Amino acid sequence: MSKRYLRSIRLLSECMQLFEQASNRNVRQFGCTPAQFDIIATLGNTPGMTCKELGEKTLITKGTLTGVLDRMEQKGLVQRERGDGDRRQLFVKLTPQGEATFSEIFPKVVHAGEQRFSGYTDSDYCDLEQALSKLKKHLNEN
Amino acid sequence: MSKRYLRSIRLLSECMQLFEQASNRNVRQFGCTPAQFDIIATLGNTPGMTCKELGEKTLITKGTLTGVLDRMEQKGLVQRERGDGDRRQLFVKLTPQGEATFSEIFPKVVHAGEQRFSGYTDSDYCDLEQALSKLKKHLNEN
DNA sequence: TATTGTTATACTCTATAACTATA
DNA sequence: TATAGTTATAGAGTATAACAATA
Structure with a gap:
């Protein structure tokens, strides 16, 4: 019986859509x-990382x-550097302007999102975290 | 303190991505x-609906x-009909071929997804549904 | 005047595969 | 041979605004 499964998946997707929209x-x-934004948030507060690592964290495929990085480089948000070790790898990091944007x-995006959880109690968070x-x-x- | 919020949102997004990918x-x-697929799943087992309604259910904006409907019409999956009532509205429904595709x-997509929940107990589902x-x-x- | 759906524009993401350069 | 990243291609989704027909 797949009713139970469908109900859960529908709820998951509805919550995600409500939030993401x-x-x-x-x-x-x-x-x-x-x-x-996903890339900025991933690179923020890090010394940078390889394209491979960045792709894995953001689930964006390499091609x-x-x-995406080209467009961000044009806007002056990120820079790519060839590292010292494996010369196939590119090291991606935020530029000073990228850091400033981050x-x-x-914080504004986090704050806006957090607003929607106002009234959520400790135990509500706890249940949600455990289930997820x-x-x-x-x-x-x- | 936004730690709690961030943790929950990150989990929500990770679950969704794991599933969706x-x-x-x-x-x-x-x-x-x-x-x-979203449109096929929404139109399946219904007599059809207006573009407006379809857009609301799938969260796809009208433009x-x-x-999307153009491409699906070209593939012979859906058809658009002017209704009897309000002549501004278009009624969208699956063609017989669309029904067959549905x-x-x-069922195959549902089944494949359900496989990933094998071992989920009634109480696991219950907790998840309640939290979501x-x-x-x-x-x-x- | 407001609403339904289309058109037009410009951009962005996506999957996929072939390619370059390193390893 | 395998891996990191780019290039190339074709298609698809996105936001946005202007527009036609109808209400």
Whole structure:
């Protein structure tokens, strides 16, 4: 019987869409596409990382990543550097301007999102985290 | 303190991505894009609906929807009809071929997704549904 | 005047595969 | 041979605004 499964998946997808729709609109108002914001948020507060690592964290495939990074480089948000070790790897990091964008936008986006959780109690968070942690573990294993 | 919020949102997004990545790959193997599958799944087992209604259910904006429906019409999956009532509205429904595609693909996609929940107990489902229902309600209200 | 859906524009993401350069 | 990243290609989704037909 797949009713139970469908109900859960539908709920998961509805929650994600409800959240993302508002969040994406918010991000775009700051002049970033969702993918670009994802990269800024991933690179923020790090010394940078290889394209491979960045692709794995953001789930953007390498061919796509090149294009996204090209546009961000044009906007002066990221820079690519050949590292000292393996000369096939490119090291991607935020430029000073990228850092500034991160510092300015990230807290605002987080704050706007957090507003939607106002009234969520400790135990609400706890239940949600537990249920989602279990789901994540399960999805990773199956 | 936004740590709690960030942790929950990160988990939500990770679960969704883990699930969607596999599901989208699966859907594409059947020759549909995720958006097209979304529309087929929404129209399946219904007499059809207006573009407006379809857009609301799938969260595809009207300008985009026209393009998606164009491609699906070309593939012979959907048809658009001017209704009897309000003559501004277009009624969208699956063609017989669209119905056949729905009947063939939908169960397979559901089944493949359900596989990843094998081992999920009744109480696991229960916890997940409760946590997500509460979240959905909350997101809708704030 | 407001609403339904289309058109037009410009951009962005996507999958995929072939390619370059290193290893 | 394998890996990191780019290039090339074709298609698809996105936001946005202007528009036609109808209400």
